Amino acid sequence: MHEKRNFVLVIALIVSVVWAVIACFLLGPDAMLRLPQRIVSITAVVGCAVWLMYALKVEDKLPNHLKAQIGGMYYEADGICFMPIIRANGEQAELSLYYQNRFENTAEAIVHLRPPEDSFVIRPGMRDIHIAFRADGGDFGVIHQPISVPSHLQGQVVDVELAAGSYYPHSHGARWRREPGMPCGSLLVDWGGAAFKTGIHEVSGEIELIKPATLHLSMPAGVREDAQDQKVWRQEQLVAGSQ
Numbered sequence: 001m002h003e004k005r006n007f008v009l010v011i012a013l014i015v016s017v018v019w020a021v022i023a024c025f026l027l028g029p030d031a032m033l034r035l036p037q038r039i040v041s042i043t044a045v046v047g048c049a050v051w052l053m054y055a056l057k058v059e060d061k062l063p064n065h066l067k068a069q070i071g072g073m074y075y076e077a078d079g080i081c082f083m084p085i086i087r088a089n090g091e092q093a094e095l096s097l098y099y100q101n102r103f104e105n106t107a108e109a110i111v112h113l114r115p116p117e118d119s120f121v122i123r124p125g126m127r128d129i130h131i132a133f134r135a136d137g138g139d140f141g142v143i144h145q146p147i148s149v150p151s152h153l154q155g156q157v158v159d160v161e162l163a164a165g166s167y168y169p170h171s172h173g174a175r176w177r178r179e180p181g182m183p184c185g186s187l188l189v190d191w192g193g194a195a196f197k198t199g200i201h202e203v204s205g206e207i208e209l210i211k212p213a214t215l216h217l218s219m220p221a222g223v224r225e226d227a228q229d230q231k232v233w234r235q236e237q238l239v240a241g242s243q
Contacts, residue, residue, distance in 0.1 A: 076181030076183065077186070079101065105171060120149045131143060
């Protein structure tokens with residue numbers, strides 16, 4: 001974030017105001033460069049004030065790392081922006097969920113993917129993919145999960161239903177990034193019930209998805225049809241929000 005620059009702007013504004021007061025009200029008629037000092041000092045006051053107002057009220061406090069990583073098209077669930085993609089990690093296909101918290105406080109989030117039958121899976125008998133995770137304030141990160149891609153789907157595009165939800169236990173806090181993601185479907189979550197359990201969980205297709213979005217996922221070609229270490233998922237904090 002830009003604390004040092006904003007501090008310098010505040011000091012510059014104070015100095016400019018003092019200079020403008022001296023130039024406009026205290027310098028005598030015979031003072032050297034009286035008129036140029038008035039013009040320059042007033043210009044400095046206006047310039048510093050506008051720049052400081054932009055920095056405090058308009059400018060993002062953190063860069064949009066998600067946009068830089070995957071482009072300008074991604075989804076959002078009330079402050080948590082995200083985008084699932086499938087790529088090859090060597091010979092192993094991997095589902096990667098990139099996410100970013102637009103707000104100051106920690107959030108709990110759930111992203112639910114419902115691929116069609118006879119599609120990619122994490123383990124046999126598991127169709128829906130239910131990803132639950134926490135994102136600290138301003139964090140940018142990714143969750144990886146090995147998957148199985150049948151040979152007849154490799155190189156194809158699969159349409160997946162997508163819904164998500166988020167919950168900020170201590171409110172959103174300050175907004176650190178302004179640019180929102182696209183709306184997606186939602187699902188009912190009992191945030192106040194059982195303790196929130198992070199991970200990628202086995203769930204049935206009976207969970208109701210409310211107005212789900214349709215996500216077009218490209219399947220990699222030339223990957224294994226079985227997922228190694230299928231139960232192992234890992235979450236990486238790529239950029240901490242406090243940096």
